[in-house]
Amino acid sequence: MTFAAAESVADAVLYEGYVLYPYRASAIKNKFRFQFGVLAPRSPSDEGEPWFSQTDCVVEPDAGPAASPIALTLATRVRFLASRADAARELEGWLEGKPYSLDLEPIDLSQLPLSRTITLDGAGREIRVVVCADRVDRYITIRLRVENHEPWRPEYESNRDAMLRRSLMGTHVLLSIENGRFVSLLEPPDGAEAVVAARQNLHTWPVLIGDRSERRLMLSSPIVLYDYPAVAPESPGDLCDAAEIDEILSLRILTMTDDEKREARATDPRARAILDRVEAMSPDTLGALHGTVRSAEFFNPSGTPSPDEASVFVGARRVAKGSRVRLRPNRRADAMDMFLAGQAATVAGVYRDLDDRVYIAVTVDADPAASLHESFGRFFYFDPSEVELVDSPMEPV
Numbered sequence: 001m002t003f004a005a006a007e008s009v010a011d012a013v014l015y016e017g018y019v020l021y022p023y024r025a026s027a028i029k030n031k032f033r034f035q036f037g038v039l040a041p042r043s044p045s046d047e048g049e050p051w052f053s054q055t056d057c058v059v060e061p062d063a064g065p066a067a068s069p070i071a072l073t074l075a076t077r078v079r080f081l082a083s084r085a086d087a088a089r090e091l092e093g094w095l096e097g098k099p100y101s102l103d104l105e106p107i108d109l110s111q112l113p114l115s116r117t118i119t120l121d122g123a124g125r126e127i128r129v130v131v132c133a134d135r136v137d138r139y140i141t142i143r144l145r146v147e148n149h150e151p152w153r154p155e156y157e158s159n160r161d162a163m164l165r166r167s168l169m170g171t172h173v174l175l176s177i178e179n180g181r182f183v184s185l186l187e188p189p190d191g192a193e194a195v196v197a198a199r200q201n202l203h204t205w206p207v208l209i210g211d212r213s214e215r216r217l218m219l220s221s222p223i224v225l226y227d228y229p230a231v232a233p234e235s236p237g238d239l240c241d242a243a244e245i246d247e248i249l250s251l252r253i254l255t256m257t258d259d260e261k262r263e264a265r266a267t268d269p270r271a272r273a274i275l276d277r278v279e280a281m282s283p284d285t286l287g288a289l290h291g292t293v294r295s296a297e298f299f300n301p302s303g304t305p306s307p308d309e310a311s312v313f314v315g316a317r318r319v320a321k322g323s324r325v326r327l328r329p330n331r332r333a334d335a336m337d338m339f340l341a342g343q344a345a346t347v348a349g350v351y352r353d354l355d356d357r358v359y360i361a362v363t364v365d366a367d368p369a370a371s372l373h374e375s376f377g378r379f380f381y382f383d384p385s386e387v388e389l390v391d392s393p394m395e396p397v
Contacts, residue, residue, distance in 0.1 A: 003077055003174045005210035006217055008231045011238060013037070013221050014079055014099060014170040015270065018240045021249055022256060023264035023271040025094045030267075033095055033164065037080065037171040037222030039203075040163050041150040049163070052147040055173055055220040056199035057206050058183040058192065059109075059140040072109035073178040076131070078102045078146055080168040082123050095164055096268055102127075109133050109140055109180075125168065126150050136195050139183065144220075146171060172204070173220040181215040184208055184227055234288045237277050240270065247289035253278045307349030312358050317389045319360060323347040325387040327362070327380075340364065340380065344390070348379050360387055 003010075016036050020029050040049035061072055081097030100123045107116065113134040120127040126149040133142045148168055156163035175182075183189065185206055188196040201220075208227040210217035219225070223242065231238075232246075239249050253275060256264070265272040305311075311320035319325065325345050329337035345362035352358055361379035363370040373379065 003176065003217070006174055006219055009209060009225075009229050010079060010172060010174060010219060012231060012242050013172050013219070013223055014081060015238055015240050016170065016223055016242050018081070018097060018170070019268050019271045019274075020241060021239070021252060022260060023253075023267060023274060024260065025267040026263065033161075034081070034097070034167075034169040037169060037204075038164070039080070039146060039148040039168040039171050041148055041152045041156065041166050043152055043156070049167070050203045052145050052202070053171060053173075053204040053220070053222070054200065054202040055142075055144045055175075055204050055206050056201050057142050057144075057175065057185065057218055057220075058188075058195055058199065059142060059177050059180045060138070060183055060192075061140060061180045070179045072140065072180045074107045074109055074131075074133075074142065075176045075178070076104040076107070076129070076144065077174040078104070078120065078127075078129060078171070079174065080123075080171040082125060082168060083165045093161070094267060095161060097169055104129060104131075107131060107133075109142075112140065123168075125166065127168070136198075139192065139195050140180070141195065141199070142175075144173060144175070146173065170222070172222060175206075175218045175220065176216055177218075178216070182208055182218045183215075186227055236281065236285055237274070239274060247286070250278045250281065250286060250289065307351050307361065310350040310352070312350050312360065312384050314384050314387060314389055319347055319350065319384070319387065319389055321347055321349050324365075324390050325360070325362065326390050327364075327382060327386065328388055329382065329386050331383060331386065336380070345380070345387075346370075348374055351381070358384055360384060362387070 017034070020027070024030065037053075038049045039053060040051055042051035059072065062070060079099070079101045081099055084096040084098040102120045102122055104118055107114070113132070115132045116130070118129045118131065120129060128147045128149055130145040130147065131142070133140060135141075146168075150166040153162070183192050183196060185196055185199065185201075204220045204222055205224050206218050206220040207225045207229065208215055208217070209219045209229065212228055219229070235246050239246065241249070261275055264275055308321050311318050313319070323346070325347060327340050327343050327345055329341050344365040346365060348361045348363055350358065350360055359381040360383075361381050363374050363379060367373070
């Protein structure tokens with residue numbers, strides 16, 4: 001199983017907060033480094049940064065012939081940053097992170113229960129991975145702990161940078177399953193709620209990733225994510241801030257002075273790469289960052305009409321996309337209500353949320369930018385009680 005489908009998101013997780021705008025070591029926000037996924041040497045008091053992460057997940061085996069059950073195989077990749085040995089840079093107070101990606105040998109899950117401890121080599125750290133698996137009803141539960149067994153030193157109590165030099169940073173795990181499917185821990189299917197509720201994830205957050213129809217991949221992240229996280233295709237590259245607004249950050253970078261840019265480029269190779277990439281962006285690439293609307297699954301859930309097709313009755317009259325209405329705000333939901341009261345508007349769609357509440361999306365007719373807002377999918381939303389239909393024939397309930 002390849003992890004290629006997860007790499008772009010995994011890289012964003014790996015470098016989350018690594019170096020933040022304005023990308024200079026002197027910036028206050030860059031003084032406290034590596035805030036996510038830190039696995040430190042174990043403190044005698046077990047306080048401070050955690051020394052392990054624990055991933056609990058659930059697998060549903062594929063159906064196979066009863067006479068010859070198919071074998072489940074688990075593949076695991078552990079990824080993290082480790083401080084690069086550079087005495088000159090460390091004297092300047094900057095720890096550069098070197099990425100590591102370490103694969104475990106595939107594990108056969110056909111003989112359960114299973115418990116295995118694996119030592120990882122290649123990063124100059126004493127790292128152990130403990131894998132346990134068992135069967136619960138028709139499911140297989142997997143527990144995977146990544147542990148930092150570097151010895152603790154008293155100096156770490158007062159010198160976090162010294163501790164970080166023997167730590168793992170941005171630690172996360174990619175898992176793939178062959179002949180099985182991972183169960184969503186956020187939205188477990190019927191029948192799996194109890195086994196999911198018994199899982200205990202510590203210092204990590206496992207989510208499904210990759211092809212939604214397969215459920216063969218899971219990312220166990222130190223950052224809270226939804227299932228199937230993805231990097232926007234318009235984004236030309238990571239800015240080390242997963243909640244980033246690429247357009248704003250890119251424009252801010254372009255306003256930096258030459259001296260600020262020189263300092264940022266000297267701070268870290270990743271900061272240099274970010275500035276070089278942004279300065280080389282074409283107008284078309286920058287324009288593509290301005291705004292894109294994608295369908296949100298929490299609007300008009302599965303089984304209900306799309307916003308373009310949905311309708312709602314206001315009194316005895318049906319309101320749908322294209323209907324002309326007059327706005328009568330009555331809930332004081334927004335300060336804009338006082339400006340929009342009495343305005344004529346055109347319905348752009350009828351939306352429902354997961355609680356089946358209905359919202360009427362409109363563009364304001366008097367707004368000279370109404371067509372532009374509509375092209376971006378930017379609307380005003382009103383409760384059906386806050387609109388009255390105009391210039392439309394009566395339609396009985």
